[in-house]
Amino acid sequence: MIEKEKTLEILEKGLRFSSADQTELLLLEEDTNLTRFAENVIHQNVAKYDHALFVRAVLGKKVGVAVTNGIEDDDIKKVVENATEIAKNMEEDPEFLSLPTSPRAKEVFGFYKNTFDFSPEDRADSVDLIVKKCKTLNLYASGAFETTTQSLAVSNSLGIRQYFKGTEAYLSLTSSKDGQSGWAQGLSRDISKIDIESITETAIKKTLMSENREELPPGEYTVILEEAAVASLLLFLGFLGFGGKTFIQQRSFMSGKIGEKITGDNITIVEDPFLTEMPGIPFDYEGVAKKKVKLIENGVAKGVVYNSYYANKAKVESTGHALLPNNPYGPYPKNMVMGSGNSSMEQMIKSTEKGIFITRFWYINFLNPMRTEITGTTQDGTFLIENGKIKSGVKNMRMGQSILDAFSNVEMMTKKRKVCPQFGVVMYVPAMKIKRFKFIE
Amino acid sequence: MNQEIDDMVDFDKISEVALDQTKSSGATYADIRIVHNQDESINVKNAIPELIDKYESLGFGIRVIAKGSWGFASSCELTLDSVKKVSELAVEIAKASAKVKKNDVVLSPVEKIVDTYKTLIQIDPFKISLKEKLDYLLSLYQITKKTSSVRFFESFMSFKKEKKYFASSEGSKIEQEIIQSGAGISALAMRSHREMGRRSYPNSSGEYQTKGYELIGELRLEENAERVAEEAKALLDAKPCPTGIKTIILDGAQISLQIHESIGHPLELDRVFGAEKNFSGTSFATVDKLGKLKYASDIVNVVTDPTYPGGLGTFGYDDEGVKAKKGYLIKDGVLVGYLTSRETADIIGTKSNASMRAEGWGDVPIIRMTNTNLLPGKYTLKDMISEVDDGIYLETVSSWSIDDNRDNFKMGCEIGWEIKNGKLGDMIKKPTYSGNTVEFWNSCDAVANEKHWKVWGTPNCGKGQPPQNMEVGQGASPCRFRNVKVGE
Numbered sequence: 001m002i003e004k005e006k007t008l009e010i011l012e013k014g015l016r017f018s019s020a021d022q023t024e025l026l027l028l029e030e031d032t033n034l035t036r037f038a039e040n041v042i043h044q045n046v047a048k049y050d051h052a053l054f055v056r057a058v059l060g061k062k063v064g065v066a067v068t069n070g071i072e073d074d075d076i077k078k079v080v081e082n083a084t085e086i087a088k089n090m091e092e093d094p095e096f097l098s099l100p101t102s103p104r105a106k107e108v109f110g111f112y113k114n115t116f117d118f119s120p121e122d123r124a125d126s127v128d129l130i131v132k133k134c135k136t137l138n139l140y141a142s143g144a145f146e147t148t149t150q151s152l153a154v155s156n157s158l159g160i161r162q163y164f165k166g167t168e169a170y171l172s173l174t175s176s177k178d179g180q181s182g183w184a185q186g187l188s189r190d191i192s193k194i195d196i197e198s199i200t201e202t203a204i205k206k207t208l209m210s211e212n213r214e215e216l217p218p219g220e221y222t223v224i225l226e227e228a229a230v231a232s233l234l235l236f237l238g239f240l241g242f243g244g245k246t247f248i249q250q251r252s253f254m255s256g257k258i259g260e261k262i263t264g265d266n267i268t269i270v271e272d273p274f275l276t277e278m279p280g281i282p283f284d285y286e287g288v289a290k291k292k293v294k295l296i297e298n299g300v301a302k303g304v305v306y307n308s309y310y311a312n313k314a315k316v317e318s319t320g321h322a323l324l325p326n327n328p329y330g331p332y333p334k335n336m337v338m339g340s341g342n343s344s345m346e347q348m349i350k351s352t353e354k355g356i357f358i359t360r361f362w363y364i365n366f367l368n369p370m371r372t373e374i375t376g377t378t379q380d381g382t383f384l385i386e387n388g389k390i391k392s393g394v395k396n397m398r399m400g401q402s403i404l405d406a407f408s409n410v411e412m413m414t415k416k417r418k419v420c421p422q423f424g425v426v427m428y429v430p431a432m433k434i435k436r437f438k439f440i441e
Numbered sequence: 442m443n444q445e446i447d448d449m450v451d452f453d454k455i456s457e458v459a460l461d462q463t464k465s466s467g468a469t470y471a472d473i474r475i476v477h478n479q480d481e482s483i484n485v486k487n488a489i490p491e492l493i494d495k496y497e498s499l500g501f502g503i504r505v506i507a508k509g510s511w512g513f514a515s516s517c518e519l520t521l522d523s524v525k526k527v528s529e530l531a532v533e534i535a536k537a538s539a540k541v542k543k544n545d546v547v548l549s550p551v552e553k554i555v556d557t558y559k560t561l562i563q564i565d566p567f568k569i570s571l572k573e574k575l576d577y578l579l580s581l582y583q584i585t586k587k588t589s590s591v592r593f594f595e596s597f598m599s600f601k602k603e604k605k606y607f608a609s610s611e612g613s614k615i616e617q618e619i620i621q622s623g624a625g626i627s628a629l630a631m632r633s634h635r636e637m638g639r640r641s642y643p644n645s646s647g648e649y650q651t652k653g654y655e656l657i658g659e660l661r662l663e664e665n666a667e668r669v670a671e672e673a674k675a676l677l678d679a680k681p682c683p684t685g686i687k688t689i690i691l692d693g694a695q696i697s698l699q700i701h702e703s704i705g706h707p708l709e710l711d712r713v714f715g716a717e718k719n720f721s722g723t724s725f726a727t728v729d730k731l732g733k734l735k736y737a738s739d740i741v742n743v744v745t746d747p748t749y750p751g752g753l754g755t756f757g758y759d760d761e762g763v764k765a766k767k768g769y770l771i772k773d774g775v776l777v778g779y780l781t782s783r784e785t786a787d788i789i790g791t792k793s794n795a796s797m798r799a800e801g802w803g804d805v806p807i808i809r810m811t812n813t814n815l816l817p818g819k820y821t822l823k824d825m826i827s828e829v830d831d832g833i834y835l836e837t838v839s840s841w842s843i844d845d846n847r848d849n850f851k852m853g854c855e856i857g858w859e860i861k862n863g864k865l866g867d868m869i870k871k872p873t874y875s876g877n878t879v880e881f882w883n884s885c886d887a888v889a890n891e892k893h894w895k896v897w898g899t900p901n902c903g904k905g906q907p908p909q910n911m912e913v914g915q916g917a918s919p920c921r922f923r924n925v926k927v928g929e
């Protein structure tokens with residue numbers, strides 16, 4: 001990894017090379033190491049080192065973006081020139097005001113040397129433990145064990161200077177046998193916090209419980225969603241409406257609803273990259289210090305997240321949620337936290353006369369975005385609950401459900417919450433008991 | 442990094458260092474890919490260019506077999522010292538992999554290749570000025586301005602040039618230059634923020650092919666801009682999708698998606714063998730079904746064809762150095778083949794059909810679709826519709842979801858029309874249908890002819906960990922299916 005001082009010097013050079021009215025440089029450096037295994041064998045084992053230098057050049061109200069993964073002086077000069085040349089060719093955007101300014105972001109510790117130093121042999125040894133455990137029960141282990149070290153630095157000609165370096169370790173495990181499967185995962189910046197034994201035991205337990213799976217007819221059921229399943233609903237809710245761009249453009253379910261009740265009283269969602277459990281970065285991809293943002297509080301729509309462009313349009317301050325400058329999606333919350341309840345998983349199961357326990361969902365997509373209606377199937381551990389006990393496995397079912405309706409029907413939530421990463425977004429959520437959850441196939 | 446890669450990189454020297462180092466470190470097989478990518482994309486919303494960006498990336502990836510297992514390492518630092526270190530790391534990783542193995546990796550044989558391949562293009566898109574591209578996209582908005590309900594009219598162009606060099610310890614040396622172009626338009630009509638109608642052309646994410654700037658003219662976006670806007674507006678007042686069992690006809694774009702999700706992905710042999718179980722899922726089409734499974738009706742014939750000119754999944758050689766070749770996957774409705782790598786092909790006793798590709802230099806090649814083409818049938822679309830008493834004609838991909846075994850699916854389209862007594866009737870908004878893969882494809886009783894057929898490009902097929910994006914194509918024409926569940 002490049003030293004902090006050298007990283008910041010690369011950005012300073014870019015600022016010096018630029019003749020644009022305003023200039024922003026972002027250097028993203030990543031060292032990724034991943035071991036994949038399937039059917040009790042390591043079948044893919046990779047390492048990748050890359051860095052990407054993003055430049056935004058501003059000429060009046062024209063903005064150009066260029067990216068390179070070269071960091072030599074000639075590369076820096078050329079990418080600055082490219083961004084400036086693009087800006088010259090742009091039409092003016094009357095709503096562009098300026099690149100942002102921001103105070104220095106809060107210091108967040110994110111780099112764990114033990115994670116950075118975790119070797120291919122260490123990963124193989126961990127996978128070996130998992131595989132041996134599965135083999136003793138005639139099960140197959142499939143999954144991925146990944147460590148990543150990332151540094152992110154942003155500087156602009158208006159004085160922003162931000163730097164962060166952090167590590168992440170992630171283990172995802174599916175155990176399986178004859179169509180039965182169970183799944184568990186763990187994510188932490190500190191690899192010593194990845195509880196390999198517990199993850200393995202959870203996946204195995206669910207696989208063994210999935211024997212003799214029943215087929216249930218479509219219809220409305222009480223469901224108990226484990227944390228990963230709740231996180232999927234939250235993720236897609238976020239896609240649909242927690243970003244300032246869709247909100248301003250009236251394409252969000254939040255548009256026109258601020259201050260109104262949109263879910264049950266027991267739902268509170270906050271974007272909070274600073275929560276201890278959350279591997280958040282304290283500033284966004286344009287260097288603005290992140291803020292904690294209330295999205296839904298006690299069921300009432302409270303707000304959305306912004307980058308500088310859409311904050312200017314909405315005449316509010318940026319919340320520090322810009323994505324990389326070469327994407328057209330607008331701001332997005334990447335560290336969403338849901339409020340918890342007072343129950344335990346055991347209490348939720350015990351209180352259920354008839355219901356379905358769901359570990360996670362697969363391949364969710366939208367049916368009707370404005371109604372927050374989605375579809376997807378259950379996966380890797382779906383069980384029938386009868387008379388307060390898990391009775392049997394259930395064959396995977398396809399849901400067709402409005403997320404806001406589901407979050408209006410939450411009867412119980414666990415006190416304990418878990419960190420759930422999905423598609424680059426990390427969520428910290430409880431498990432939930434939800435009534436009248438709709439299955440269509 | 443603006444000059445051509447050939448001037449920047451001594452490919453022979455780097456590959457020699459990599460292959461020597463991997464061998465001396467203990468590899469029994471090694472290959473190196475040096476890849477230089479250049480992308481340019483322009484997105485316009487109404488009269489404002491939302492984003493124009495240029496992206497450039499250069500690096501190398503080294504794949505080895507040591508102690509009978511795979512290792513892969515890559516870096517953007519293209520110095521000889523870095524190449525040596527990454528070579529050693531790849532072998533170290535392979536040796537670690539060998540701690541958890543069953544059998545040694547065996548590769549199906551491939552001939553030694555020394556060759557070059559270039560996408561045949563008429564106009565280099567990177568030589569057309571940004572101004573010309575932008576002016577064209579902005580002119581499209583002017584066409585649609587009179588359609589007052591249309592709140593957002595978006596258009597885009599995207600171009601990619603990939604130069605890659607492959608060398609293996611078996612003696613192959615291959616240079617390829619692949620150029621892809623894409624463009625599209627979409628209109629979003631809104632009455633309130635609860636009522637919206639979206640239409641796009643040529644497909645929901647545009648159309649992409651391995652062609653040059655000439656594709657932009659061929660797509661005739663300007664001739665479709667007004668229709669797209671008018672249909673988006675009309676969708677605000679269209680009927681909801683009926684529910685029940687009906688005959689449906691899917692347009693070529695939707696058939697392309699249906700092929701992609703329920704034929705292409707299930708026939709990736711790494712997926713069949715469980716390699717994606719924890720991430721991208723498995724497949725119902727297990728190898729015991731090869732040559733036996735009646736996957737589809739007799740009129741359904743599907744090939745993998747990376748040689749098809751202009752297809753988005755068209756190339757000269759895959760990223761294992763295997764020459765592109767056409768082969769049947771489904772013949773007369775029967776499953777007869779898979780998409781294979783050298784490793785998986787050997788397991789089922791065949792040779793690779795050149796399906797291994799990596800997104801970039803930093804990604805390990807995995808099995809990907811090429812152009813998965815459903816061969817044209819005999820029908821005209823008009824004749825196909827004329828034989829339907831009560832059905833729906835659906836156009837343009839909107840939403841898709843398929844289970845982790847590639848069986849049960851639910852799909853949504855942008856627009857539909859009732860079919861009553863052999864004729865198209867009222868417009869339908871948000872039409873959906875669902876089914877199970879084998880039952881669905883066996884209910885196909887008509888495939889439209891070559892006049893309706895083209896290879897549709899999918900620029901964003903996701904698979905693998907770390908996630909890899911890939912450009913693939915699907916040859917398709919409209920097809921008719923009987924007794925399909927619609928609505929709900």
